[in-house]
Amino acid sequence: MDDRPIGVFDSGVGGLTVVKQVLDNLPNEGIVYFGDTARGPYGPKSPRVVTQFAVENARFLLSKKVKIIVVACNTASAVALNPLRERFDLPVVGVVEAGARAAVARTRNGKVGVIGTIGTITSQAYRRAISALNPSLQIYAQACPLFVSLAEEGWTDGKAALLIAKEYLKPLRKQGIDTLLLGCTHYPLLRKTIQMAVGEKVVLADCGEEVVREIRSLLSERQLQANATTEPDREFFLSDVPHRFQETGERFLGRPLGNLRLKRTEPRLVRGLW
Amino acid sequence: MDDRPIGVFDSGVGGLTVVKQVLDNLPNEGIVYFGDTARGPYGPKSPRVVTQFAVENARFLLSKKVKIIVVACNTASAVALNPLRERFDLPVVGVVEAGARAAVARTRNGKVGVIGTIGTITSQAYRRAISALNPSLQIYAQACPLFVSLAEEGWTDGKAALLIAKEYLKPLRKQGIDTLLLGCTHYPLLRKTIQMAVGEKVVLADCGEEVVREIRSLLSERQLQANATTEPDREFFLSDVPHRFQETGERFLGRPLGNLRLKRTEPRLVRGLW
Numbered sequence: 001m002d003d004r005p006i007g008v009f010d011s012g013v014g015g016l017t018v019v020k021q022v023l024d025n026l027p028n029e030g031i032v033y034f035g036d037t038a039r040g041p042y043g044p045k046s047p048r049v050v051t052q053f054a055v056e057n058a059r060f061l062l063s064k065k066v067k068i069i070v071v072a073c074n075t076a077s078a079v080a081l082n083p084l085r086e087r088f089d090l091p092v093v094g095v096v097e098a099g100a101r102a103a104v105a106r107t108r109n110g111k112v113g114v115i116g117t118i119g120t121i122t123s124q125a126y127r128r129a130i131s132a133l134n135p136s137l138q139i140y141a142q143a144c145p146l147f148v149s150l151a152e153e154g155w156t157d158g159k160a161a162l163l164i165a166k167e168y169l170k171p172l173r174k175q176g177i178d179t180l181l182l183g184c185t186h187y188p189l190l191r192k193t194i195q196m197a198v199g200e201k202v203v204l205a206d207c208g209e210e211v212v213r214e215i216r217s218l219l220s221e222r223q224l225q226a227n228a229t230t231e232p233d234r235e236f237f238l239s240d241v242p243h244r245f246q247e248t249g250e251r252f253l254g255r256p257l258g259n260l261r262l263k264r265t266e267p268r269l270v271r272g273l274w
Numbered sequence: 275m276d277d278r279p280i281g282v283f284d285s286g287v288g289g290l291t292v293v294k295q296v297l298d299n300l301p302n303e304g305i306v307y308f309g310d311t312a313r314g315p316y317g318p319k320s321p322r323v324v325t326q327f328a329v330e331n332a333r334f335l336l337s338k339k340v341k342i343i344v345v346a347c348n349t350a351s352a353v354a355l356n357p358l359r360e361r362f363d364l365p366v367v368g369v370v371e372a373g374a375r376a377a378v379a380r381t382r383n384g385k386v387g388v389i390g391t392i393g394t395i396t397s398q399a400y401r402r403a404i405s406a407l408n409p410s411l412q413i414y415a416q417a418c419p420l421f422v423s424l425a426e427e428g429w430t431d432g433k434a435a436l437l438i439a440k441e442y443l444k445p446l447r448k449q450g451i452d453t454l455l456l457g458c459t460h461y462p463l464l465r466k467t468i469q470m471a472v473g474e475k476v477v478l479a480d481c482g483e484e485v486v487r488e489i490r491s492l493l494s495e496r497q498l499q500a501n502a503t504t505e506p507d508r509e510f511f512l513s514d515v516p517h518r519f520q521e522t523g524e525r526f527l528g529r530p531l532g533n534l535r536l537k538r539t540e541p542r543l544v545r546g547l548w
Contacts, residue, residue, distance in 0.1 A: 038323045039313045044426070049312045049514040118517040149423035152318070160441065163434040240323040243392040 002224040005030030005233060006215065007066030009057040011040030013152070013245070014185035015072030016252035018095065021208040022070075023234070023255075026216060028225070030232035032064045038239035041148055043117030043184075047079040050119060054080035058088055060237070067224050068093060070215065074184045074207070075117050078125035091218055095185070096120075098210035100129035103181040104137065106203045111138045113172035113198075116183030118143045126183055140175045144168040144187075151186040152248055157193060165190065165197035173198055182206040189251065276498040279304030279507060280489065281340030283331040285314030287426070287519070288459035289346030290526035292369065295482040296344075297508070297529075300490060302499070304506035306338045312513035315422055317391030317458075321353040324393060328354035332362055334511070341498050342367060344489065348458045348481070349391050352399035365492055369459065370394075372484035374403035377455040378411065380477045385412045387446035387472075390457030392417045400457055414449045418442040418461075425460040426522055431467060439464070439471035447472055456480040463525065 006022065008015055012035050019033055034057050036042075042050045054076045058069055068091040071077045071084065077094030084092045103112050114126045121143040130139055147168075150161050172180065180202050182188055188206050195204060219225045226232060238245075249257050280296065282289055286309050293307055308331050310316075316324045328350045332343055342365040345351045345358065351368030358366045377386050388400045395417040404413055421442075424435050446454065454476050456462055462480050469478060493499045500506060512519075523531050 038319065044516045044518070045312065046514050046516060122517055145427055146420075146423050146429065149420050153419055155420065155438075160434050160437040163437065164429075167434065240320050242318045242320060243396055244318070 001227045002067050003030065003226050003230075003232075004065050004067040005032045005235075006068055006070060007032050007034070007058075007061030007064065008070045008072050009034040009036070009054075009061060009076075010073040010185060011035070011042040011053075011076065012037045013249050013252050014148075016249060017185050017188050017254075018070065018072035018208060018211055020252070020254045021212045022215065025212045028228040028232060029219075030226060031234045032061060032066055033234075033236035034060055035236065035238045037242050037245070041117075042073060042075040043119050043145060043148055045075075045119060047119070047123065050076055051080040051083050054084060055087060058084055058092075062088065062090070064235075066090070068215070068218060070211065071095065072185055072211075074099070075119040078116075078120045078123040091222070093211065093214055093218065095207040095211055096125050096129050096183070098214050099181050099183055099205065099207035100126060100133055102205040102207060102210045103179050104130060104133045106205050107137065107179040109176070109178045110136060111140070111175060111177045111179075113169075113175070113177040113180040113202075114139060114141045114183050115144045115147075115168070115172075115180065115187065116141075117148065118145055120183055126181065138175075140172050140177060142168055142172055147184065147190055148186045151189040154248075154251065156190050161190065161193045162196060165193050169194070169197045177202060179203045179205055275501045276341050277304065277500050277506075278339050278341040279306045279509075280342055280344060281306050281308070281332075281335030281338065282344045282346050283308040283310070283328075283335060283350075284347040284459060285309070285316040285327075285350065286311045287523050287526050288422075290523060291459045291462050291528075292344065292346035292482060292485055294526070294528045295486045296489065299486045302502040302506060303493075304500060305508045306335060306340055307508075307510035308334055309510065309512045311516050311519070315391075316347060316349040317393050317419060317422055319349075319393060321393070321397065324350055325354040325357050328358060329361060332358055332366075336362065336364070338509075340364070342489070342492060344485065345369065346459055346485075348373070349393040352390075352394045352397040365496070367485065367488055367492065369481040369485055370399050370403050370457070372488050373455050373457055373479070373481035374400060374407055376479040376481060376484045377453050378404060378407045380479050381411065381453040383450070383452045384410060385414070385449060385451045385453075387443075387449070387451035387454040387476075388413060388415045388457050389418045389421075389442070389446075389454065389461065390415075391422065392419055394457055400455065412449075414446050414451060416442055416446055421464055422458065422460045425463040428522075428525060430464050435464065435467045436470060439467050443468070443471045451476060453477045453479055
């Protein structure tokens, strides 16, 4: 038994969609979340800078005595997972491997589409992860950078979102994919629009459930599960409190942020509690 | 005469639209540009974090021996101009005052619309700057956060951009504005679409020309103009080379980036030359 919290970081608020899954499915576990809202989004940024930020974020979580680190950002998972595993002596879970497993499990015709940020798609990390699981699959990848802003702005439905989604997804649709992997923590918020744009026969896969399964089996293998006798702490830290944070955060977390107490801890960091 | 360069900073590549104006109109002046591509965009971020970044950026430009600093980012101009002027002992020019002058000069019916990032609009800096010039004007402000991503993605024309623009600008149109101030360095790239959305009778004002006028008169007042005998240096520094930088940079600068040589200088900084 190990009551230390699970550490989760993301470039901003997108990773709260992963936290939501952990809250729902592993209610005994404590969480320390770090959102790099001062320097995010990471999507368009180079692997070098994203890796540097990821290492700094992981170091911060380690200072909070976490037992594992979940990289709840596809772009950071795609480019920085190995550097993190080389540097730090604790289990590091990324969303790319989980997403790849979700897609491979769902396809029937062997044609899988993957969408994500420019950084994620350029890295080809999903292509490698999917091929490692099943080399016979055909993979079609497409960067959809505007989806992040649409999700953060709350423009997830409506004509403009649908037009943009149709434009991005047209090439994937033409290839006859039967599964589309949402390779960005922001995209589940656009699920309805993406489904309409790609056609209702295409199955949408995301990383959420698989990540929880991976965390659960990892905790069990290494006997790191929390003791269920006390209410676990859920803390989150941000490098900035951006405008509209409360509204955007609640949309991503899928519940009220509750007794949110923001508190400055160290330079450039603010702290909150669920 | 003073051959030291003009320092220009922005949260990313948007400020290159201001550099374009300086290159076109003050061809004898050297330029050192800093684009904070690793930490931008600044639009949604808090005044505290934007001010901290602005001070760091200004310090970097000072280390390059600039004679004045141009804050070519509306969000940073809106929240950090006074902190910069208090801290540093050289002239600091922002785009907000220039933009306000442009709008005030153009309106006939006294109803001015202002659009910008969430940070710029929330700060009310344009409202204050316009009222200071003419307190009788009616000012209608609207944040248009998706415009930045549309401009960076190159989706400046087409149905989706027009739909989004119409949605944002509907309230301003209803108010009967005759002048619309583009309060963000990214927005001139969307000029055509914005014009269509707001109606062709509305005059679009931007900061570009007025900033150049302000720089010119400041250099002349303080006798800081460059000597025209040698070809001036134009250097730019970035805190990251994001994906698609060349393409986006050239779109914003309105010309090829030319003999672009990116060179690492110090940690997290890359350097290029036009």
